[in-house]
Amino acid sequence: xxxxDSNSVVSMTEMTxxxxxxLSMKIETESDPGGRQPGNVIPPQVNCSAHGGSVILxxxxxxxxxxxxxxxxxxVKSSQGRAAGTVGETLTPPxxxxxxxxxxxxxxxxxxxxADLFVLQHVHAEGIVTDGxxxxxxxxxxxxxxxxxxxxxxxxxxxxxxxxxCQLLKKPEVLETYPKLRxxxxx
Numbered sequence: 001x002x003x004x005d006s007n008s009v010v011s012m013t014e015m016t017x018x019x020x021x022x023l024s025m026k027i028e029t030e031s032d033p034g035g036r037q038p039g040n041v042i043p044p045q046v047n048c049s050a051h052g053g054s055v056i057l058x059x060x061x062x063x064x065x066x067x068x069x070x071x072x073x074x075x076v077k078s079s080q081g082r083a084a085g086t087v088g089e090t091l092t093p094p095x096x097x098x099x100x101x102x103x104x105x106x107x108x109x110x111x112x113x114x115a116d117l118f119v120l121q122h123v124h125a126e127g128i129v130t131d132g133x134x135x136x137x138x139x140x141x142x143x144x145x146x147x148x149x150x151x152x153x154x155x156x157x158x159x160x161x162x163x164x165x166c167q168l169l170k171k172p173e174v175l176e177t178y179p180k181l182r183x184x185x186x187x
Contacts, residue, residue, distance in 0.1 A: 013059045022068040096159030098166055112180040114143040126168055
């Protein structure tokens with residue numbers, strides 16, 4: 001038996017007698033630092049207990065043959081500063097001109113930046129994303145989703161971060177990696 005609070009996941013899938021070319025499993029949860037209130041009772045006889053946005057994988061595979069790859073990804077996003085019930089809510093429109101520029105050119109930026117995810121190294125080194133955000137972005141398996149999530153996070157952080165990101169995109173080493181940026185940024 002397992003227990004998970006409202007912000008956590010316990011996966012106890014049992015798979016038997018499976019033959020496949022590949023196996024993919026994606027688990028996402030959103031943690032709320034205040035989500036576990038004092039007094040929550042954990043049932044007796046619990047083998048594993050997940051709290052505060054944690055993820056426990058207790059899956060069992062037996063007689064499983066996978067010819068290709070097994071892809072298991074886990075993403076824990078922080079809901080800090082979000083009101084209850086806002087999971088999946090769209091971003092609020094940016095208030096400043098740089099945020100609006102990024103939003104207006106989002107599709108072009110995604111198309112350009114997903115060609116080489118080296119941009120993640122730059123935004124991490126510049127402090128535009130936190131260590132946790134960097135690790136979550138790096139763990140995503142699809143470059144388009146990685147860059148889309150990156151841009152959404154930048155827009156969500158506000159105008160100052162949007163300005164910092166655009167300044168980063170104008171650096172010579174970034175322009176060398178992403179020549180299409182010259183056109184997008186009108187350089």
